Amino acid sequence: MTSFRKLMIKLKSWEYWPWQLVYLPVGLYSIGHAIKSGSPFYFSASNPAIKNGGLMSESKSDILAKIPEAYRPLTVLFQAGPTALEEVLNYLREHAIQYPFILKPDYGERGKGVQKIEDEQALTAYCLEARLPFIMQPYIDYPLELGVFYARFPASPKGTISSVVIKEMLKIKGDGKRSVRTLMESDPRAFLQLARFETEAPYLLEKVPTQGQLIELESIGNHCRGTKFINGNHLINKQLEVVFDTIALQIDGFYYGRFDLRCASLEDLYAGQHIQIMELNGAKAEPAHIYHPGYSLKQAYTDLFDHWRVMAEISRENHRRGVPYTPFWKGIKDLGEMINMNRQS
Numbered sequence: 060m061t062s063f064r065k066l067m068i069k070l071k072s073w074e075y076w077p078w079q080l081v082y083l084p085v086g087l088y089s090i091g092h093a094i095k096s097g098s099p100f101y102f103s104a105s106n107p108a109i110k111n112g113g114l115m116s117e118s119k120s121d122i123l124a125k126i127p128e129a130y131r132p133l134t135v136l137f138q139a140g141p142t143a144l145e146e147v148l149n150y151l152r153e154h155a156i157q158y159p160f161i162l163k164p165d166y167g168e169r170g171k172g173v174q175k176i177e178d179e180q181a182l183t184a185y186c187l188e189a190r191l192p193f194i195m196q197p198y199i200d201y202p203l204e205l206g207v208f209y210a211r212f213p214a215s216p217k218g219t220i221s222s223v224v225i226k227e228m229l230k231i232k233g234d235g236k237r238s239v240r241t242l243m244e245s246d247p248r249a250f251l252q253l254a255r256f257e258t259e260a261p262y263l264l265e266k267v268p269t270q271g272q273l274i275e276l277e278s279i280g281n282h283c284r285g286t287k288f289i290n291g292n293h294l295i296n297k298q299l300e301v302v303f304d305t306i307a308l309q310i311d312g313f314y315y316g317r318f319d320l321r322c323a324s325l326e327d328l329y330a331g332q333h334i335q336i337m338e339l340n341g342a343k344a345e346p347a348h349i350y351h352p353g354y355s356l357k358q359a360y361t362d363l364f365d366h367w368r369v370m371a372e373i374s375r376e377n378h379r380r381g382v383p384y385t386p387f388w389k390g391i392k393d394l395g396e397m398i399n400m401n402r403q404s
Contacts, residue, residue: 074350092371102342103385104374108312113341115397127309135195144186165192166400201321204280206347208317222346229277229285233268240264252285288350302331317344
């Protein structure tokens with residue numbers, strides 16, 4: 060019965076469909092741009108500063124290092140291996156870093172391997188299981204988490220913002236009677252995450268929240284972990300574009316991608332202050348507002364095709380300006396590397 064209910068929830072809402080299925084038409088659409096550009100790896104020229112333009116086997120820490128210091132959190136890279144735990148613990152002691160903090164694979168996507176570390180026990184488990192280099196960032200408790208999609212053509216001094224997604228963390232509201240488990244079972248989005256909580260936090264499921272008590276079940280803003288993606292395109296205006304022009308123009312060789320960030324308030328966002336960019340995704344970035352509940356699949360494809368068209372045009376313009384595409388055999392090697400890393404993350 061549980062499996063049947065999960066299947067019905069996913070069938071009714073395309074936002075839960077496997078990304079490989081959703082992106083099949085986009086892949087076919089991309090073939091046309093590959094032919095027009097003369098390379099299957101045409102996207103690699105979209106962001107010359109990022110490996111393969113940011114579509115495969117790119118390093119999160121390398122990209123973050125290019126972001127202006129005022130806008131990026133402390134990011135420390137660690138190598139996976141038998142000494143990883145000792146190295147992290149030494150770093151925490153030497154720099155007086157407190158729990159909680161975030162650990163995530165340096166290579167990876169769709170939230171795989173991202174974890175909020177609350178204590179040494181969780182840190183130990185993460186380090187022992189890590190198979191890839193990983194990065195540590197402080198947990199940023201600003202109340203707003205957003206994804207802001209920015210694009211700029213090489214000849215233009217200004218860019219545009221084409222998508223803003225507001226991330227609403229997975230929460231439940233207590234009624235003083237039902238357990239966390241029962242409350243999750245009554246909410247389709249939370250229900251899809253229940254099996255994960257049975258493994259990761261079984262102790263939480265039997266608690267009974269008081270009347271009106273809000274419990275944040277997930278603090279990682281990823282759609283695969285139950286976060287609701289809300290269309291925030293109404294927030295786009297000239298003031299916001301000025302803020303991200305200021306940031307993006309300081310990143311030499313960056314033209315296309317999505318800033319994933321937290322900020323203190325909308326007022327601070329428009330003022331360009333109290334903003335912390337946790338990740339910058341390049342050519343593979345999605346206009347994540349399309350995952351808004353009820354957003355039509357037809358409109359989602361219109362938006363996706365439009366973004367891939369812009370990315371391809373930026374790539375071709377950069378190529379005409381002397382930026383090479385990734386050579387075929389190197390691209391094949393990097394593609395295999397990306398597939399292998401995704402299996403390990």
